Amino acid sequence: MSFPPAYDQTVAVRAGEELNIPALEQYLEHNLPGFGGITAVKQFPGGYSNLTYLLQTPNADYVLRRPPFGANIKTAHDMGREYSVLSLLHQVYPKVPHPILYCPQTTVIGAPFYLMQRINGVILRNQPPEGIDLSPALLRQISEATVDNLAQLHGLDVEQTGLLSLGKPDGYVQRQVTGWIQRYQKAETDAIPDMNLLARWMPENIPQTTDIAFIHNDYKYDNLVLNPNSLTQIIAVLDWEMATIGHPLMDVGTTLAYWAQPNDHPALIGFSLTSRPGNLTRTEALQRYAQKSGLPVHDFVFYYAFGCFKIGVICQQIYARYKKGLTTDPRFATLLLLVKAIAHNGVRAIQSGYID
Numbered sequence: 001m002s003f004p005p006a007y008d009q010t011v012a013v014r015a016g017e018e019l020n021i022p023a024l025e026q027y028l029e030h031n032l033p034g035f036g037g038i039t040a041v042k043q044f045p046g047g048y049s050n051l052t053y054l055l056q057t058p059n060a061d062y063v064l065r066r067p068p069f070g071a072n073i074k075t076a077h078d079m080g081r082e083y084s085v086l087s088l089l090h091q092v093y094p095k096v097p098h099p100i101l102y103c104p105q106t107t108v109i110g111a112p113f114y115l116m117q118r119i120n121g122v123i124l125r126n127q128p129p130e131g132i133d134l135s136p137a138l139l140r141q142i143s144e145a146t147v148d149n150l151a152q153l154h155g156l157d158v159e160q161t162g163l164l165s166l167g168k169p170d171g172y173v174q175r176q177v178t179g180w181i182q183r184y185q186k187a188e189t190d191a192i193p194d195m196n197l198l199a200r201w202m203p204e205n206i207p208q209t210t211d212i213a214f215i216h217n218d219y220k221y222d223n224l225v226l227n228p229n230s231l232t233q234i235i236a237v238l239d240w241e242m243a244t245i246g247h248p249l250m251d252v253g254t255t256l257a258y259w260a261q262p263n264d265h266p267a268l269i270g271f272s273l274t275s276r277p278g279n280l281t282r283t284e285a286l287q288r289y290a291q292k293s294g295l296p297v298h299d300f301v302f303y304y305a306f307g308c309f310k311i312g313v314i315c316q317q318i319y320a321r322y323k324k325g326l327t328t329d330p331r332f333a334t335l336l337l338l339v340k341a342i343a344h345n346g347v348r349a350i351q352s353g354y355i356d
Helices: 021-031 079-089 136-154 172-187 193-204 248-258 282-293 300-323 330-352
Strands: 040-043 051-056 061-066 099-103 113-117 213-215 224-227 230-237 244-246
Touching: 021 099, 061 079, 079 099, 079 113, 136 213, 136 224, 136 230, 136 248, 136 282, 172 193, 172 244, 172 248, 172 300, 193 300, 193 330, 213 248, 244 248, 248 282, 248 300, 248 330, 300 330
Parallel strands: none
Antiparallel strands: 040 051, 051 061, 061 113, 099 113, 213 244, 224 230
């Protein structure tokens, strides 16, 4: 089945990221009733972490997720946990793909993987989708809907829904700060003064808080599927690999660290569409979140700085794999520049007290 250009498009599978089709087909025919065989395999080109493929069959299309080749960061690429998150979440939150099957074995395609429902829609990546005019008025509405949906997600009752079983909220912020600093030290390839400054500053400035929520931890435009007939309607949220129970402002901080503005470094501006005219600024987005969620947003510079550091670490880990030759994806060659740019934003915030 083909879709208009505005839909999220697939491409031929990148060299070095091919799947073992005969083994995969044999496994799915045995474990998925009515599978019908694979007619085509394509790859979704977006994303910098777990790999995402489209499996086409005579009866349905499926999305397959697996860890990136060369990655050994178990907690960041745990397919079983991501499948468990979807299995529990889709019962209480309608905007997630339906999970279909999980394979814990590495003997099929070389790593654990899972299948989920394909949801067709528009995804905003670093360029406007073909045939769509992102006018300032439309982009403002999309950015407002993005913030509102995050507030809605944080409003889920984690105890009544059973989501509380997915995390350990006590000491969450402290563990995150310590863990991401350790990850950075292990992945460091070049001296980046701003990353080191953030690593020193964060442990000494952790706010005292008791708020908890179910958090996505990677919530941004290119993880949202929009209704092609009404782009202000979010029909699905993707990539739940880092979702957990934690402090909601840690989630907001990460989202706004991705949220580029016109005065940011060009490397960050080119990463998303949030710097385009009409889009809410970071401060406007934070104010709207506070209004919609009813939660206090005190000490937000800390959460924003942490978000900058975390995204910097994620990019640094990917760049380190690229530098070691464990992946040949050409997009990764310039990630070090992005690490420096986003770390600069974090330092600028703690020095000025503002996130814009």
